[in-house]
Amino acid sequence: MTTDTLALARQQLLAPAGLGEDALHRTLACLLGHAIDGGDLYFQQRRAESWGLEDGQVKNASHAIQQGVGVRATSGEKTGFAYSDEIVLPALLEAATAARAIARDGGDTRLQVWRSAQRLALYEPLDPLETLSADAKVSLLEAVDAEARRQDPRVTQVMVSLAAVRDTILIAGSDGTLAGDVRPLVRLNVSVIVEHDGRREQGGSGGGGRVGYGWFLDRDRALGHAREAVRQALINLEAVPAPAGTMTVVLGPGWPGVLLHEAIGHGLEGDFNRKGTSAFSGRIGERVATSLCTVVDDGTLASRRGSLNIDDEGTPTQCTTLIERGVLKGYLQDKLNARLMKTAPTGNGRRESYAHLPLPRMTNTYMLPGEHDPAEIVASVERGLYAVNFGGGQVDITSGKFVFSASEAYLIENGRVTRPVKGATLIGNGPDVLTKVSMVGNDLKLDAGVGTCGKDGQSVPVGVGQPTLKIESLTVGGTQA
Amino acid sequence: MPEAIAPTIAPMPARERLETLIADILAEARVQGVTAAEAAVSFASALSVTVRLGEVETLEHHRQRGLAVTVYFGQSRGSASTADWRPEAIRDTVQSACAIARHTAADPYAGLADPERLAREIPDLDLYHPWALSAEEAIDLARECEAAALALDPRIRNSEGGSVATRAGLVMYGNSHGFCGGYPTTRHSLSCSVIAQDAEGMQRNHWHTVARDRAELETPVAVGQKAGRRALRRLGSRRLGTRQVPVLFAPELARGLIGHFIAAIRGVALYRKSSFLLDRLGTPVFPDFVTLRERPRLPKALGSAPFDSEGVATADRDVVSDGVLRGYVLDSYSARRLGMQTTGNAGGTHNLIVEPGSLGQEELLRQLDTGLWVTELLGHGVNLVTGDYSRGASGFWVEQGQVRYPVHEITIAGNLNDLFRGVVAVGADVDMRGGIRCGSLLLERMTVAGE
Numbered sequence: 001m002t003t004d005t006l007a008l009a010r011q012q013l014l015a016p017a018g019l020g021e022d023a024l025h026r027t028l029a030c031l032l033g034h035a036i037d038g039g040d041l042y043f044q045q046r047r048a049e050s051w052g053l054e055d056g057q058v059k060n061a062s063h064a065i066q067q068g069v070g071v072r073a074t075s076g077e078k079t080g081f082a083y084s085d086e087i088v089l090p091a092l093l094e095a096a097t098a099a100r101a102i103a104r105d106g107g108d109t110r111l112q113v114w115r116s117a118q119r120l121a122l123y124e125p126l127d128p129l130e131t132l133s134a135d136a137k138v139s140l141l142e143a144v145d146a147e148a149r150r151q152d153p154r155v156t157q158v159m160v161s162l163a164a165v166r167d168t169i170l171i172a173g174s175d176g177t178l179a180g181d182v183r184p185l186v187r188l189n190v191s192v193i194v195e196h197d198g199r200r201e202q203g204g205s206g207g208g209g210r211v212g213y214g215w216f217l218d219r220d221r222a223l224g225h226a227r228e229a230v231r232q233a234l235i236n237l238e239a240v241p242a243p244a245g246t247m248t249v250v251l252g253p254g255w256p257g258v259l260l261h262e263a264i265g266h267g268l269e270g271d272f273n274r275k276g277t278s279a280f281s282g283r284i285g286e287r288v289a290t291s292l293c294t295v296v297d298d299g300t301l302a303s304r305r306g307s308l309n310i311d312d313e314g315t316p317t318q319c320t321t322l323i324e325r326g327v328l329k330g331y332l333q334d335k336l337n338a339r340l341m342k343t344a345p346t347g348n349g350r351r352e353s354y355a356h357l358p359l360p361r362m363t364n365t366y367m368l369p370g371e372h373d374p375a376e377i378v379a380s381v382e383r384g385l386y387a388v389n390f391g392g393g394q395v396d397i398t399s400g401k402f403v404f405s406a407s408e409a410y411l412i413e414n415g416r417v418t419r420p421v422k423g424a425t426l427i428g429n430g431p432d433v434l435t436k437v438s439m440v441g442n443d444l445k446l447d448a449g450v451g452t453c454g455k456d457g458q459s460v461p462v463g464v465g466q467p468t469l470k471i472e473s474l475t476v477g478g479t480q481a
Numbered sequence: 482m483p484e485a486i487a488p489t490i491a492p493m494p495a496r497e498r499l500e501t502l503i504a505d506i507l508a509e510a511r512v513q514g515v516t517a518a519e520a521a522v523s524f525a526s527a528l529s530v531t532v533r534l535g536e537v538e539t540l541e542h543h544r545q546r547g548l549a550v551t552v553y554f555g556q557s558r559g560s561a562s563t564a565d566w567r568p569e570a571i572r573d574t575v576q577s578a579c580a581i582a583r584h585t586a587a588d589p590y591a592g593l594a595d596p597e598r599l600a601r602e603i604p605d606l607d608l609y610h611p612w613a614l615s616a617e618e619a620i621d622l623a624r625e626c627e628a629a630a631l632a633l634d635p636r637i638r639n640s641e642g643g644s645v646a647t648r649a650g651l652v653m654y655g656n657s658h659g660f661c662g663g664y665p666t667t668r669h670s671l672s673c674s675v676i677a678q679d680a681e682g683m684q685r686n687h688w689h690t691v692a693r694d695r696a697e698l699e700t701p702v703a704v705g706q707k708a709g710r711r712a713l714r715r716l717g718s719r720r721l722g723t724r725q726v727p728v729l730f731a732p733e734l735a736r737g738l739i740g741h742f743i744a745a746i747r748g749v750a751l752y753r754k755s756s757f758l759l760d761r762l763g764t765p766v767f768p769d770f771v772t773l774r775e776r777p778r779l780p781k782a783l784g785s786a787p788f789d790s791e792g793v794a795t796a797d798r799d800v801v802s803d804g805v806l807r808g809y810v811l812d813s814y815s816a817r818r819l820g821m822q823t824t825g826n827a828g829g830t831h832n833l834i835v836e837p838g839s840l841g842q843e844e845l846l847r848q849l850d851t852g853l854w855v856t857e858l859l860g861h862g863v864n865l866v867t868g869d870y871s872r873g874a875s876g877f878w879v880e881q882g883q884v885r886y887p888v889h890e891i892t893i894a895g896n897l898n899d900l901f902r903g904v905v906a907v908g909a910d911v912d913m914r915g916g917i918r919c920g921s922l923l924l925e926r927m928t929v930a931g932e
Contacts, residue, residue, distance in 0.1 A: 057588070058586055062581065063580075064561065064562045066564055067564065077538060080540045081542065082542035083543070157753050193754060201867060244894065245931075277641060394873070401889055401890050405860055424871045427860075427890055477891075479894045481724060481928050
């Protein structure tokens with residue numbers, strides 16, 4: 001793909017207001033007048049829609065447009081920030097004046113000449129909202145509903161949502177960065193309720209990526225999510241209370257990689273490590289996992305939900321090794337924290353929108369495959385938990401304690417997967433959970449494209465993945481003591 | 482004065498400006514042929530400052546506009562939103578909503594709130610107390626707050642900072658029944674998060690204060706010291722063995738349990754039959770000493786609103802009295818689906834108050850006797866369909882009413898149905914910092930999973 005996304009972004013964001021490079025220069029020059037060592041402008045237009053089905057009918061849908069420009073000035077560890085939802089020169093200058101107020105002394109930072117970085121083309125710069133007609137979107141939702149209801153008479157409720165976003169961004173930085181990107185993102189979610197003998201349970205499945213809606217029609221994907229949601233719900237109908245206590249846990253491949261996101265990824269974000277507030281601070285080069293474990297954060301996977309051609313500071317994304325054969329290798333950096341830690345940005349500076357400041361954030365975080373057959377891993381456990389699906393998780397990066405909640409799990413008894421158990425929260429300590437990994441499967445899988453990560457009140461789409469993993473001991477928060 | 486720090490927050494537009502926008506949106510909808518329409522327009526501006534280790538870390542100016550419209554063609558509806566207030570944007574947004582409404586199915590329950598339920602008068606609930614806070618003053622307050630935490634003890638070695646924020650907003654709602662109302666609000670906060678460290682490792686904790694009127698905020702020193710003490714008391718945390726014990730929830734967490742209760746009696750959860758509290762109206766859901774009231778029109782309160790997000794007048798009511806569920810949390814749509822009346826809860830609840838008991842924290846710990854006092858929770862392991870609850874926790878192990886040691890890396894689990902029925906006491910130590918006011922909750926029994 002050779003489409004010039006910068007040209008597209010210019011045309012969409014700057015041209016309507018008659019803004020040219022001189023206006024970008026003028027705003028940056030205004031920003032830099034006062035001992036500010038750097039600054040950037042982040043122009044964004046977001047177009048989003050969502051369609052919802054319940055009771056077999058599409059009754060709700062909405063469309064939203066959001067646009068604006070965020071202006072940031074940095075001086076040492078200080079950041080000044082202001083934004084405007086009007087992309088016009090006076091508003092830009094006003095925001096620049098507010099943002100630069102963090103520094104009061106005169107300075108002499110010079111604007112660098114524009115340079116454009118090498119561009120990745122991990123997805124097409126398309127508008128996913130336009131990739132299917134409204135009628136076809138409604139038909140798709142109805143087909144998913146019908147497929148779910150067809151699976152089993154115990155299905156009593158089916159909720160389906162279909163959503164798309166197109167983000168167009170342009171970044172102009174005092175360091176010479178001038179970059180643009182057009183980012184499509186679609187998502188389908190199915191949630192079902194099943195009922196039997198007065199007992200109700202739910203199941204859910206979803207997926208998506210940086211593609212058009214056609215993705216869901218291809219290879220039966222949308223209907224597959226309907227079947228998967230029902231399968232999960234029916235299993236939950238049979239589930240018995242989960243055990244409580246510390247035991248061997250086998251995590252299935254794919255979405256259970258949320259373990260890595262919570263236990264490892266957050267603790268390696270540059271801001272926490274620059275401030276020394278992470279349980280991983282100052283531990284580069286130390287062993288934090290068994291030698292079976294190599295963990296990366298990779299923003300360069302084609303079409304993935306967590307992927308970006310450039311991050312929100314204009315830095316091309318990359319594949320960053322976090323843990324290599326058990327040894328802590330690197331942190332995830334945005335420009336500010338990289339500068340303060342005297343290292344290079346890793347393409348992980350991300351923000352929810354123009355109205356938020358960039359922070360070091362993950363993209364797609366996963367563990368590389370090992371050598372074991374997954375069946376062999378389960379067979380090696382005398383008594384434990386086999387957890388294959390999860391809801392969300394959370395971490396306290398300072399103490400290192402993390403949780404993630406299973407939505408589909410089974411007991412392992414004498415090397416065999418036996419009864420399904422009710423969802424339970426698993427809790428552990430980030431810096432040592434991977435030191436208990438004794439087997440890694442050869443079945444690396446990435447999640448289906450449903451992850452959203454929250455930090456400092458900002459949400460960004462992310463991906464996770466892993467092969468089947470055996471953790472010798474982890475605490476399972478069931479009710480059966 | 483280019484060397485000065487930019488002053489305060491952006492001024493609010495005149496109320497008439499928003500009323501005109503509402504009128505313009507509804508007029509445009511009429512032109513486009515809708516049978517009914519409703520619109521909301523909002524403006525907010527805010528200033529927030531974080532100081533870390535005595536130095537400014539971030540200074541943020543926020544200024545946000547919103548415009549949202551829902552149109553109806555008969556019983557089919559569509560919605561659209563934008564931040565752009567120009568006439569052409571209004572036209573486009575209404576058009577987008579209409580385009581959607583032409584594709585959605587007719588829904589017999591859809592529509593505006595019934596006209597007789599709309600607020601006829603809009604009392605001033607005293608929710609607007611702007612704070613002419615300059616960035617310099619904000620920095621000084623944040624610095625004072627953090628410094629109080631750092632000065633508390635040499636083991637407080639690091640910080641995520643002290644923060645001050647002030648926000649003012651104006652929301653206007655109108656519909657084609659002729660309703661148009663709006664009111665300004667303010668919200669100010671001070672917070673602090675610090676890290677205590679000893680040979681065993683680091684522990685972080687925080688505290689915050691929030692109010693509509695800055696005069697009701699706790700002092701910066703009080704906030705900083707509470708944050709510091711909360712971090713210090715976590716040092717030396719141990720794990721616990723797996724067991725079943727009584728559990729005392731601190732007020733700021735008890736509020737969350739009441740939040741789960743409310744989520745399970747919301748109309749959408751009920752008509753989808755996806756709630757563990759289905760068909761429980763008129764039956765006991767708590768022990769008989771528990772009463773939960775909604776008081777939407779308390780002056781200055783954080784959850785107050787004269788009308789809900791579809792214009793329905795709010796009113797006092799009991800959600801639970803004598804332990805019995807007396808009412809659901811409904812908007813017009815879910816009420817129609819359930820064959821009931823809206824409870825004025827479109828957009829949420831307004832000041833839920835669990836009637837406080839007589840015991841303070843010390844007495845509650847004595848009543849707990851031997852068990853777990855939970856002061857922090859981690860994760861989202863709550864299933865509202867089944868009521869199953871399992872979350873990460875930290876807090877203190879208590880024996881014979883005495884705090885023995887801090888604990889962490891454990892989970893607490895149970896079923897919300899049983900937990901609510903198993904409330905042993907409601908504390909007098911009410912946390913006032915939000916839309917749900919509740920004291921500590923002492924629960925009969927939960928499963929703790931640990932070593």
